[in-house]
Amino acid sequence: KQEVTQIPAALSVPEGENLVLNCSFTDSAIYNLQWFRQDPGKGLTSLLLIQSSQREQTSGRLNASLDKSSGRSTLYIAASQPGDSATYLCAVPNDYKLSFGAGTTVTVRA
C-alpha cells in the first residue's frame, strides 16, 4: 500500500524567504506526482504535475523535483508572499486513485 508523508506539518516564514516543502512515498513505482494547494475551507488547486520520466517541473515561482529511487519530491516556492499562505499537498496515483499526504500548512508573515 502506498504511504505518502509530508514533513513538516506546518511552517511559518517571513515574506521573501524561499519555501522548501517535502513529500516522501513508499512505493517508487509511480507514474507521476502531483502538488496541490488548498486554501482554508476550499477545494484543491493543481499546481504542478511531474511525470515519472521528469526530474523537475517549473511554473513561475514554483519548482518541483522528483527522485523516484529515493521516494522523494520537493516543492520549492521562491520569494514567498503572504498570498502563498495555504496548505500544500502532494499526491501519487495508486491505480487510478490518488494517495495524498496530510499536507504542509504554510504561513508567510508580512
Place this chain on the structure above:
Amino acid sequence: DTGVSQDPRHKITKRGQNVTFRCDPISEHNRLYWYRQTLGQGPEFLTYFQNEAQLEKSRLLSDRFSAERPKGSFSTLEIQRTEQGDSAMYLCASSQLSGAIPGNTIYFGEGSWLTVV
C-alpha cells in the same frame, strides 16, 4: 466557469437524515472521482467512474453510501442515515482518460461540507 462544480457547498443535517451531493465535472472529462477529507488530513478516495460505469469503490464507502453517474455526465453521492462520523468535506474531481496510464492532471471542485449534528 468551466471547472468542477459541487452543490451544495455546505450542508448541516441531523443524525439519521439522508443527504445528497451533486458534482458536475469538466465537460470533456470522462473520469469522475469522489474523495472525503477531514480536518488536518489529506483527501481519501471513495469511488470513481469512467463514463457511467462505477469502476472502484473504497472500503470506506459503507452500504449507507451510494454514488451514481447517469449518462456519464453529473454525479450524485448519497449518504443514508447519516452519522456524526460522516462529518467531513466531500470532494469531487475529474480527469480525462489517457490510455491506461493515469498521467493526466486531476481537477478538484470546491467541495461540499457536511456537518451532522
